[in-house]
Amino acid sequence: MQKQPDLQSFVVDSNRTKLKRQNLPNLEQIDWPKREFVSLPMGAPGSLQVPLKPQLSREQMRTFWKLFSIFEEGMEELGLSDKWMIYAGTLLGSVRHHDITPWDDDLDVLVDFSARPILWKKFKPLAPEIIIKEAGLRDKLYAKLIEPSNTMRDVEGSRKLSQFDWSWPYIDIGYFLSNATHIQERASSYVLSQAYPLLRLRIFSRI
Numbered sequence: 001m002q003k004q005p006d007l008q009s010f011v012v013d014s015n016r017t018k019l020k021r022q023n024l025p026n027l028e029q030i031d032w033p034k035r036e037f038v039s040l041p042m043g044a045p046g047s048l049q050v051p052l053k054p055q056l057s058r059e060q061m062r063t064f065w066k067l068f069s070i071f072e073e074g075m076e077e078l079g080l081s082d083k084w085m086i087y088a089g090t091l092l093g094s095v096r097h098h099d100i101t102p103w104d105d106d107l108d109v110l111v112d113f114s115a116r117p118i119l120w121k122k123f124k125p126l127a128p129e130i131i132i133k134e135a136g137l138r139d140k141l142y143a144k145l146i147e148p149s150n151t152m153r154d155v156e157g158s159r160k161l162s163q164f165d166w167s168w169p170y171i172d173i174g175y176f177l178s179n180a181t182h183i184q185e186r187a188s189s190y191v192l193s194q195a196y197p198l199l200r201l202r203i204f205s206r207i
Helices: 017-022 058-077 088-097 113-126
Strands: 084-086 107-112 130-135 138-143 170-178 182-185 188-191
Touching (some): 058 107, 058 113, 058 138, 058 170, 084 088, 107 113
Antiparallel strands (some): 084 107, 130 138, 138 170, 170 182
Protein backbone atom coordinates (compact mmCIF):
# COMPACT_ATOMS: atom_id res chain seq x y z
CA MET A 1 0.00 0.00 0.00
CA GLN A 2 1.29 3.42 -0.93
CA LYS A 3 2.11 5.57 2.08
CA GLN A 4 -0.11 8.63 2.42
CA PRO A 5 2.10 11.74 2.40
CA ASP A 6 1.57 14.37 5.06
CA LEU A 7 0.77 18.01 4.29
CA GLN A 8 4.43 19.02 4.26
CA SER A 9 4.99 16.68 1.32
CA PHE A 10 2.76 18.93 -0.79
CA VAL A 11 4.18 22.29 0.29
CA VAL A 12 6.15 23.98 -2.49
CA ASP A 13 9.51 25.42 -1.46
CA SER A 14 12.59 26.70 -3.27
CA ASN A 15 14.26 23.30 -3.49
CA ARG A 16 13.46 19.58 -3.44
CA THR A 17 10.34 20.28 -5.50
CA LYS A 18 11.23 17.68 -8.12
CA LEU A 19 11.79 15.06 -5.42
CA LYS A 20 8.51 15.96 -3.75
CA ARG A 21 6.72 15.64 -7.07
CA GLN A 22 8.06 12.10 -7.43
CA ASN A 23 6.61 11.22 -4.03
CA LEU A 24 3.08 12.44 -4.76
CA PRO A 25 0.32 9.84 -5.11
CA ASN A 26 0.41 7.98 -8.43
CA LEU A 27 -2.61 9.07 -10.45
CA GLU A 28 -1.79 7.14 -13.62
CA GLN A 29 -4.56 4.61 -13.02
CA ILE A 30 -7.33 7.20 -12.95
CA ASP A 31 -9.56 7.17 -16.02
CA TRP A 32 -9.22 10.84 -16.90
CA PRO A 33 -11.85 12.37 -19.20
CA LYS A 34 -10.65 12.67 -22.77
CA ARG A 35 -9.83 16.16 -23.93
CA GLU A 36 -11.81 17.63 -26.77
CA PHE A 37 -10.15 19.61 -29.54
CA VAL A 38 -11.31 21.83 -32.37
CA SER A 39 -10.74 20.29 -35.79
CA LEU A 40 -9.60 23.56 -37.37
CA PRO A 41 -6.81 25.33 -35.45
CA MET A 42 -7.70 28.74 -34.08
CA GLY A 43 -6.38 31.39 -36.45
CA ALA A 44 -6.88 29.33 -39.58
CA PRO A 45 -9.28 30.88 -42.12
CA GLY A 46 -12.81 29.85 -41.18
CA SER A 47 -12.01 29.00 -37.56
CA LEU A 48 -14.49 30.22 -34.96
CA GLN A 49 -14.48 30.68 -31.19
CA VAL A 50 -17.67 29.19 -29.78
CA PRO A 51 -18.54 30.11 -26.16
CA LEU A 52 -18.19 27.25 -23.65
CA LYS A 53 -16.66 24.99 -26.30
CA PRO A 54 -13.04 23.83 -26.77
CA GLN A 55 -10.76 26.54 -28.13
CA LEU A 56 -7.63 24.54 -28.97
CA SER A 57 -6.51 22.10 -31.62
CA ARG A 58 -4.26 19.20 -30.65
CA GLU A 59 -1.04 20.96 -31.62
CA GLN A 60 -2.13 24.22 -30.01
CA MET A 61 -2.74 22.26 -26.79
CA ARG A 62 0.68 20.68 -27.22
CA THR A 63 2.15 24.18 -27.54
CA PHE A 64 0.41 25.20 -24.30
CA TRP A 65 1.92 22.34 -22.33
CA LYS A 66 5.34 22.83 -23.89
CA LEU A 67 5.30 26.47 -22.78
CA PHE A 68 4.07 25.54 -19.32
CA SER A 69 6.77 22.88 -18.92
CA ILE A 70 9.48 25.31 -20.02
CA PHE A 71 8.19 27.91 -17.58
CA GLU A 72 7.89 25.46 -14.68
CA GLU A 73 11.29 23.88 -15.26
CA GLY A 74 12.92 27.28 -15.67
CA MET A 75 11.51 28.54 -12.39
CA GLU A 76 12.66 25.35 -10.66
CA GLU A 77 16.17 25.72 -12.08
CA LEU A 78 16.24 29.27 -10.72
CA GLY A 79 15.19 28.07 -7.26
CA LEU A 80 11.95 30.03 -7.58
CA SER A 81 9.38 27.25 -7.27
CA ASP A 82 7.93 28.98 -4.20
CA LYS A 83 7.69 32.34 -5.97
CA TRP A 84 4.88 31.57 -8.41
CA MET A 85 1.46 29.93 -8.57
CA ILE A 86 -1.25 29.14 -11.08
CA TYR A 87 -3.91 31.82 -11.00
CA ALA A 88 -7.29 33.08 -12.20
CA GLY A 89 -9.01 30.89 -14.80
CA THR A 90 -6.18 28.36 -14.76
CA LEU A 91 -6.56 27.84 -11.02
CA LEU A 92 -10.31 27.45 -11.44
CA GLY A 93 -9.77 24.90 -14.19
CA SER A 94 -7.34 22.94 -12.03
CA VAL A 95 -9.89 22.68 -9.21
CA ARG A 96 -12.98 22.14 -11.33
CA HIS A 97 -11.61 20.03 -14.20
CA HIS A 98 -8.18 18.90 -12.94
CA ASP A 99 -7.04 20.39 -16.25
CA ILE A 100 -7.41 23.72 -17.99
CA THR A 101 -11.04 24.74 -18.39
CA PRO A 102 -12.03 23.27 -21.78
CA TRP A 103 -13.11 26.66 -23.15
CA ASP A 104 -10.18 28.65 -21.71
CA ASP A 105 -7.62 29.98 -24.17
CA ASP A 106 -4.59 30.85 -22.05
CA LEU A 107 -2.62 29.74 -18.98
CA ASP A 108 -2.43 32.19 -16.07
CA VAL A 109 0.43 32.26 -13.59
CA LEU A 110 1.24 34.77 -10.86
CA VAL A 111 4.88 35.46 -9.96
CA ASP A 112 6.53 37.38 -7.13
CA PHE A 113 7.46 40.75 -8.65
CA SER A 114 10.97 40.52 -7.17
CA ALA A 115 11.61 37.54 -9.47
CA ARG A 116 10.80 39.41 -12.69
CA PRO A 117 14.38 40.47 -13.58
CA ILE A 118 15.85 36.99 -13.10
CA LEU A 119 12.86 35.45 -14.90
CA TRP A 120 13.59 37.66 -17.91
CA LYS A 121 17.28 36.79 -17.75
CA LYS A 122 16.34 33.11 -17.86
CA PHE A 123 13.79 33.16 -20.67
CA LYS A 124 14.97 35.95 -23.00
CA PRO A 125 17.93 33.90 -24.39
CA LEU A 126 15.48 31.19 -25.51
CA ALA A 127 14.41 33.36 -28.47
CA PRO A 128 13.49 32.83 -31.23
CA GLU A 129 12.07 29.42 -30.26
CA ILE A 130 10.49 30.75 -27.04
CA ILE A 131 9.76 34.47 -26.69
CA ILE A 132 8.98 36.58 -23.64
CA LYS A 133 7.27 39.91 -24.30
CA GLU A 134 6.40 42.74 -21.93
CA ALA A 135 2.69 43.54 -21.78
CA GLY A 136 2.39 46.49 -19.43
CA LEU A 137 2.40 45.16 -15.88
CA ARG A 138 2.34 41.60 -17.20
CA ASP A 139 4.46 39.45 -19.50
CA LYS A 140 3.59 36.92 -22.20
CA LEU A 141 5.59 33.78 -22.91
CA TYR A 142 4.89 32.24 -26.31
CA ALA A 143 6.40 30.03 -28.98
CA LYS A 144 7.99 30.84 -32.32
CA LEU A 145 5.47 31.90 -34.96
CA ILE A 146 4.36 29.21 -37.35
CA GLU A 147 5.29 29.59 -41.00
CA PRO A 148 2.60 31.42 -43.04
CA SER A 149 2.37 28.38 -45.30
CA ASN A 150 1.15 26.36 -42.30
CA THR A 151 -1.84 28.58 -41.48
CA MET A 152 -4.36 25.88 -42.39
CA ARG A 153 -2.37 23.05 -40.82
CA ASP A 154 -2.48 21.93 -37.20
CA VAL A 155 1.16 22.50 -36.28
CA GLU A 156 2.99 23.31 -33.07
CA GLY A 157 3.79 26.98 -32.49
CA SER A 158 2.14 30.33 -31.83
CA ARG A 159 0.10 32.47 -34.22
CA LYS A 160 -0.46 36.18 -34.67
CA LEU A 161 -4.17 36.60 -33.89
CA SER A 162 -4.52 40.20 -32.67
CA GLN A 163 -3.11 43.70 -32.88
CA PHE A 164 -0.98 43.09 -29.79
CA ASP A 165 2.77 42.52 -29.96
CA TRP A 166 2.59 38.97 -28.64
CA SER A 167 1.30 35.80 -30.26
CA TRP A 168 -0.94 32.96 -29.10
CA PRO A 169 -0.98 30.42 -27.44
CA TYR A 170 0.88 32.04 -24.57
CA ILE A 171 1.50 31.89 -20.84
CA ASP A 172 -0.01 34.99 -19.21
CA ILE A 173 2.43 36.03 -16.48
CA GLY A 174 1.10 38.38 -13.81
CA TYR A 175 3.11 39.73 -10.89
CA PHE A 176 2.31 40.30 -7.25
CA LEU A 177 3.67 42.36 -4.39
CA SER A 178 3.23 41.28 -0.80
CA ASN A 179 3.33 42.60 2.73
CA ALA A 180 2.83 40.97 6.12
CA THR A 181 -0.83 40.20 5.49
CA HIS A 182 -1.70 40.46 1.79
CA ILE A 183 -0.51 39.86 -1.74
CA GLN A 184 -1.56 42.34 -4.42
CA GLU A 185 -1.79 41.83 -8.18
CA ARG A 186 -2.55 45.08 -9.96
CA ALA A 187 -5.89 46.26 -8.51
CA SER A 188 -6.66 43.08 -6.58
CA SER A 189 -5.34 42.02 -3.20
CA TYR A 190 -5.68 38.81 -1.21
CA VAL A 191 -5.18 37.79 2.40
CA LEU A 192 -1.98 35.76 2.59
CA SER A 193 -3.78 32.83 4.17
CA GLN A 194 -5.87 32.51 0.99
CA ALA A 195 -2.75 31.83 -1.08
CA TYR A 196 -0.15 30.22 1.22
CA PRO A 197 1.26 27.70 1.77
CA LEU A 198 1.55 26.82 -1.91
CA LEU A 199 0.66 23.17 -2.45
CA ARG A 200 1.55 20.73 -5.19
CA LEU A 201 -1.63 18.76 -5.92
CA ARG A 202 -1.21 17.31 -9.43
CA ILE A 203 -2.69 20.48 -10.83
CA PHE A 204 -3.22 19.18 -14.37
CA SER A 205 -4.17 15.51 -14.65
CA ARG A 206 -0.88 13.58 -14.51
CA ILE A 207 1.41 16.64 -14.29
